[in-house]
């Protein structure tokens with residue numbers, strides 16, 4: 001059965017809280033799945049399996065030839081170890097916690113028809129013996145750091161949990177943790193029950209506006225996963241005005257004022273209207289070199305511009321490739337492909353019949369496979385001395401990223417890695 005999402009989903013709450021009409025504007029665009037999302041769903045099922053196994057429930061290990069990798073095993077281990085530690089801690093605090101895995105939570109008292117699925121709810125006592133609700137969320141993304149601090153998705157899950165269990169358990173404190181192992185990110189935000197409930201009250205009018213499709217369209221970093229982005233006027237105007245300010249002489253070329261004004265006609269504001277690319281060449285402002293200090297200033301906006309460009313290109317390409325919409329000046333072509341065997345069994349038989357025998361390579365099993373085979377303790381005893389952890393690839397990230405900065409004086413030269421964004425769960 002296809003997964004059902006609330007209009008005001010907790011995972012898109014940052015978006016509808018900043019841009020209330022976005023919830024309704026997206027309705028006409030299909031919620032297409034992606035390999036990243038499918039991998040995320042599989043990884044969540046592995047997390048669930050590991051926690052339920054710890055809880056001595058009868059479960060079978062999820063299988064996927066496509067998505068099962070050692071890395072998935074490793075990152076789901078990080079999650080499982082984190083939540084098991086919380087459960088064990090609560091037991092040490094003198095209680096048998098209530099543990100709810102993949103629990104549906106209803107926060108419709110805050111946002112109309114709002115519901116979602118929390119990866120993990122643990123209700124018990126903190127180190128001072130006070131009632132504690134701990135909400136955990138697993139993220140597989142490696143592109144964008146997700147911070148738990150005032151994270152609206154987590155806060156909505158927590159409000160839904162309070163609505164369901166807050167009457168039975170005397171919850172005073174709420175902890176909300178995001179576990180994002182691919183970025184080494186485990187962050188926890190703590191709130192009192194009163195603070196959380198006050199926040200819930202404060203967003204009710206915005207949630208109502210979002211549900212009714214009212215309010216002002218406002219572009220920002222929350223546009224990242226908005227399905228309306230490729231055709232959103234606010235987003236286009238923001239991206240183009242950023243380009244205009246920073247790079248281009250807009251008296252000329254594709255990004256000239258007239259290009260945007262021309263799109264303001266009622267006909268062209270119709271998102272189903274045919275796409276009309278403007279291929280006039282943009283003219284760069286400065287014929288010379290742009291100083292580093294200027295590049296530094298525009299860096300924070302570049303991600304937004306490139307994300308918008310990518311989304312427009314992806315949308316137009318999909319229209320052309322999947323729906324045959326003609327795009328003037330462009331054509332659909334086939335990419336390069338690699339030769340492959342259509343029938344490997346027949347290949348092996350034919351090669352052997354003709355006297356060729358060296359058909360297979362032998363490979364050393366991986367570190368994780370060794371660890372699984374020997375068990376962690378034996379592995380550490382026998383092979384621990386041979387394990388090294390090479391430094392990760394360096395990348396430039398915004399200052400608010402919680403990872404500590406690298407001491408570049410003691411780091412050999414490396415090529416930098418550009419952060420890419422593969423979507424969020």
Ligand code: SF4
Nearest residue numbers: 019218219223226232
């Ligand atoms: S893309 Fe447009 S509709 Fe979507 S969140 Fe951004 S401004 Fe709002």
